[in-house]
Amino acid sequence: MAVAKFPDFAQPEVHDYNVERVRADFPILHQKVHGHPLVYLDNAATTQKPRQVIDAITHYYEHDNANIHRGVHTLSQRATDEYEHARRTAQEFLGAEDCREIIFVRSTTEAINLVAQTYGRQNLKPGDEVLITAMEHHSDIVPWQMICEEKQAKLRVAPINEAGELILEDFERLLTSKTKLVAIAHLSNALGTVNPVRRFVEMAHAKNIPVMVDGAQAVARLPVNVRELDCDFYAFSGHKIYGPTGIGVLYGKLALLEAMPPYQGGGDMISSVAFERTVYNKVPHKFEAGTPDISGPIGLKAALDYVTRLGIENIERHENELLEYATKRVSALPGIRLIGTAKNKAGVLSFVMEGVHPHDIGTILDQEGIAIRTGHHCAQPVMERYGIPATARASFGLYNTREEIDALVSGIKKVQEVFG
Amino acid sequence: MGGLRDLYQEVILEHSKVPRNYREIAGADHKAEGFNPLCGDRFTVYLHLDGETIRDISFQGSGCAISKASASMMTQTLKGKTRDEAEKLFGKFHDLVTGQGHPSESEMGKLAVFSGVSEFPARVKCATLAWHTLQAALEGQQDAVSTE
Numbered sequence: 001m002a003v004a005k006f007p008d009f010a011q012p013e014v015h016d017y018n019v020e021r022v023r024a025d026f027p028i029l030h031q032k033v034h035g036h037p038l039v040y041l042d043n044a045a046t047t048q049k050p051r052q053v054i055d056a057i058t059h060y061y062e063h064d065n066a067n068i069h070r071g072v073h074t075l076s077q078r079a080t081d082e083y084e085h086a087r088r089t090a091q092e093f094l095g096a097e098d099c100r101e102i103i104f105v106r107s108t109t110e111a112i113n114l115v116a117q118t119y120g121r122q123n124l125k126p127g128d129e130v131l132i133t134a135m136e137h138h139s140d141i142v143p144w145q146m147i148c149e150e151k152q153a154k155l156r157v158a159p160i161n162e163a164g165e166l167i168l169e170d171f172e173r174l175l176t177s178k179t180k181l182v183a184i185a186h187l188s189n190a191l192g193t194v195n196p197v198r199r200f201v202e203m204a205h206a207k208n209i210p211v212m213v214d215g216a217q218a219v220a221r222l223p224v225n226v227r228e229l230d231c232d233f234y235a236f237s238g239h240k241i242y243g244p245t246g247i248g249v250l251y252g253k254l255a256l257l258e259a260m261p262p263y264q265g266g267g268d269m270i271s272s273v274a275f276e277r278t279v280y281n282k283v284p285h286k287f288e289a290g291t292p293d294i295s296g297p298i299g300l301k302a303a304l305d306y307v308t309r310l311g312i313e314n315i316e317r318h319e320n321e322l323l324e325y326a327t328k329r330v331s332a333l334p335g336i337r338l339i340g341t342a343k344n345k346a347g348v349l350s351f352v353m354e355g356v357h358p359h360d361i362g363t364i365l366d367q368e369g370i371a372i373r374t375g376h377h378c379a380q381p382v383m384e385r386y387g388i389p390a391t392a393r394a395s396f397g398l399y400n401t402r403e404e405i406d407a408l409v410s411g412i413k414k415v416q417e418v419f420g
Numbered sequence: 421m422g423g424l425r426d427l428y429q430e431v432i433l434e435h436s437k438v439p440r441n442y443r444e445i446a447g448a449d450h451k452a453e454g455f456n457p458l459c460g461d462r463f464t465v466y467l468h469l470d471g472e473t474i475r476d477i478s479f480q481g482s483g484c485a486i487s488k489a490s491a492s493m494m495t496q497t498l499k500g501k502t503r504d505e506a507e508k509l510f511g512k513f514h515d516l517v518t519g520q521g522h523p524s525e526s527e528m529g530k531l532a533v534f535s536g537v538s539e540f541p542a543r544v545k546c547a548t549l550a551w552h553t554l555q556a557a558l559e560g561q562q563d564a565v566s567t568e
């Protein structure tokens with residue numbers, strides 16, 4: 001009897017992610033810096049923009065520019081349609097239930113300030129507490145400090161372990177009857193830690209405490225679904241997800257947004273104005289006073305479409321491979337210490353080198369055409385935690401390659417040569 | 421590597437590794453703290469003046485190779501100089517690292533090794549941090565100076 005022969009399945013093609021094709025979409029990448037091909041590894045600071053985003057913004061200004069929500073003429077209608085279409089794209093991208101839950105803001109920073117100044121101002125009383133974590137970006141610290149100071153409330157900080165992971169028991173212990181809000185990063189820009197947001201939300205919700213998530217670093221690197229996370233607010237910036245600067249998104253659960261007072265006053269956020277009394281507009285317009293950045297959401301929509309077309313899971317896998325490879329190669333170099341070694345990490349490789357200040361590393365790498373960030377990454381408390389003034393940070397994007405990591409490694413060796 | 425070799429000259433690397441006058445002056449009559457928020461460099465400069473003359477000068481803190489070497493060589497150069505001479509030298513040093521004015525080697529002395537900084541505009545703040553801090557100390561400013 002013939003032996004049954006199993007069909008010779010080729011290894012299933014898990015992803016046909018073609019990084020060279022992706023790179024062709026990014027005009028800025030094709031240049032030399034100090035005589036070397038640009039190696040852009042500063043994606044946690046900001047990402048580069050694909051042709052599709054640049055074209056969408058240009059097209060808007062060349063064909064459709066007009067003010068929104070206030071004209072009967074054709075251009076105004078077109079501009080309004082595009083602006084609102086972008087809101088629906090952002091809604092779908094985040095998995096929000098209702099497009100009224102999407103508020104366009106300037107950035108993550110503005111989104112957090114908005115929540116602090118509206119929800120915070122309305123709900124915090126003397127003695128109350130806001131709980132943040134030791135790995136927050138300054139923009140997820142200072143707005144809370146400001147409102148806490150004003151309301152005589154207290155800012156509490158959940159600690160992290162040596163690897164850069166939040167300590168669950170400590171976090172839970174800090175959730176008390178005084179806690180009125182929790183704010184946590186989904187992905188730390190300084191350490192690369194991915195926080196188990198779903199679990200934190202569960203713990204907080206068990207005590208009826210709402211949670212705001214700073215998604216600035218996460219949206220471009222991980223699938224995000226606000227309904228699955230069940231978070232109450234979620235913020236991100238367009239420029240960190242291949243979109244333009246000057247535009248960001250605040251997601252908030254509808255009931256919360258409706259109960260919140262407006263943030264800024266002005267046009268568009270009202271439904272009627274008299275000197276005696278003004279009636280505010282409905283959400284989301286209540287939070288979008290004045291003429292907004294109209295090209296911003298249009299560019300952002302193009303960026304979200306771009307990421308969706310590539311597939312966030314594919315991007316995640318690609319970047320994880322890069323991070324794994326970079327971690328292996330960089331940590332094998334002498335005198336290197338990685339800062340942030342959480343089990344669940346994404347996109348960010350922070351390190352220090354014995355005897356060499358990160359700033360000097362940055363200058364020498366720049367001479368090789370390699371762009372990394374050096375400094376405290378707007379997370380001074382994190383630096384303090386590790387007893388260092390700064391780190392060097394390489395952060396990856398969907399267009400980076402293994403060859404670029406090899407260039408980084410050679411660059412670091414050059415640093416070691418210079419400093420002998 | 422030409423530019424890099426100009427920036428990281430042997431003398432600079434050596435001073436950054438073994439900074440001179442790296443200590444506190446107990447009972448310093450002038451002292452100031454300088455901070456570069458961009459990269460986290462932070463130095464304290466201590467002075468002991470005798471009338472108009474700098475009798476002793478020292479520094480402490482942390483920073484990159486350029487800022488540390490600059491602080492170290494500044495303290496070496498200024499010992500025994502008057503306030504006025506120190507101010508003037510800072511002006512020339514500033515010209516040197518920003519590539520303006522091209523002060524002569526004889527004016528700059530050992531500090532001439534910092535001329536390479538002018539090719540690296542992002543590093544001018546590093547090279548001048550200690551000097552700004554010195555200025556604040558001489559002027560008796562209370563607040564930490566910042567290069568921002």
Ligand SMILES: Cc1ncc(COP(=O)(O)O)c(C=O)c1O
Nearest residue numbers: 107108109137139189214216237
């Ligand atoms: C984790 C995190 N939160 C917030 C921000 C602030 O973003 P933006 O400056 O776009 O408001 C950043 C940007 O670096 C970040 O990395």
